[in-house]
Amino acid sequence: MKKVRWLSDDAIALIARRFSALAEPMRLKLVHALFAGEKSVNALVEETGGTQANVSRHLQTLTQAHVLSRRKEGLQVFYAIADPTIFKLCELVCGSVEKQLNRQVEAFGVSAD
Amino acid sequence: MKKVRWLSDDAIALIARRFSALAEPMRLKLVHALFAGEKSVNALVEETGGTQANVSRHLQTLTQAHVLSRRKEGLQVFYAIADPTIFKLCELVCGSVEKQLNRQVEAFGVSAD
DNA sequence: TAACTATATCCACATACGAACATATACTTG
DNA sequence: CAAGTATATGTTCGTATGTGGATATAGTTA
Numbered sequence: 001m002k003k004v005r006w007l008s009d010d011a012i013a014l015i016a017r018r019f020s021a022l023a024e025p026m027r028l029k030l031v032h033a034l035f036a037g038e039k040s041v042n043a044l045v046e047e048t049g050g051t052q053a054n055v056s057r058h059l060q061t062l063t064q065a066h067v068l069s070r071r072k073e074g075l076q077v078f079y080a081i082a083d084p085t086i087f088k089l090c091e092l093v094c095g096s097v098e099k100q101l102n103r104q105v106e107a108f109g110v111s112a113d
Numbered sequence: 114m115k116k117v118r119w120l121s122d123d124a125i126a127l128i129a130r131r132f133s134a135l136a137e138p139m140r141l142k143l144v145h146a147l148f149a150g151e152k153s154v155n156a157l158v159e160e161t162g163g164t165q166a167n168v169s170r171h172l173q174t175l176t177q178a179h180v181l182s183r184r185k186e187g188l189q190v191f192y193a194i195a196d197p198t199i200f201k202l203c204e205l206v207c208g209s210v211e212k213q214l215n216r217q218v219e220a221f222g223v224s225a226d
Numbered sequence: 227t228a229a230c231t232a233t234a235t236c237c238a239c240a241t242a243c244g245a246a247c248a249t250a251t252a253c254t255t256g
Numbered sequence: 257c258a259a260g261t262a263t264a265t266g267t268t269c270g271t272a273t274g275t276g277g278a279t280a281t282a283g284t285t286a
Contacts, residue, residue, distance in 0.1 A: 023133035085209045096198045
């Protein structure tokens with residue numbers, strides 16, 4: 001028996017903001033790249049193929065959303081996954097999308113009658 | 114030992130789309146309202162306080178994202194949560210946001226020195 | 227201090243997206 | 257078939273947001 005909590009408009013807005021942090025391909029790429037561990041901005045620029053300006057901006061967005069953490073060391077800045085729930089989140093969504101695609105493939109395969 | 118799958122740009126885009134379905138306050142409200150079970154458009158309009166046009170649009174978005182299912186019965190259309198992972202997703206994010214807020218409150222409480 | 231590297235920010239532009247009104251469509255009932 | 261109800265869609269508008277180039281800032285090294 002699960003209790004469904006009540007959510008104020010402010011709470012709803014916060015949750016929406018958290019989701020929107022992950023609702024962008026480049027940001028997802030960055031998060032995914034960081035699954036392997038902490039990396040510098042430069043490393044992320046090379047790995048994702050984005051421009052330095054864009055990568056920096058998205059990293060800022062993710063950090064403000066408390067998804068990533070920021071550590072400065074000399075000239076470089078290292079980012080890492082700050083919120084461990086991100087792993088489960090991505091896993092869930094990834095699996096769900098996969099399942100949906102499989103269903104679509106199946107439906108397509110038997111759709112002729 | 115967890116294997117990190119490789120994700121193509123297309124896969125990334127799909128996952129981003131799924132997240133963006135939940136990255137909007139009104140859509141979250143609708144999803145949250147449907148946690149209690151299937152409801153008609155009219156019921157959702159009343160419960161959320163949105164306009165009929167907007168609610169209908171957002172319901173369409175959520176349905177296309179495979180978050181909700183649609184059942185027509187006479188004049189009315191009933192929507193329901195189609196993807197059970199949504200529950201866990203919201204639970205995770207909700208808890209994470211809550212935790213983060215608590216940390217901020219604590220930090221604020223001891224920040225004066 | 228001057229050159230050099232890594233990162234962040236400013237700016238301009240294009241596009242996506244949510245809101246609201248009006249209207250169309252689908253279904254029911256007299 | 258006409259009127260009425262529930263839902264969807266067309267349209268316009270304002271705003272938010274992603275992008276890339278140029279530039280600013282911070283830190284290192286000669």
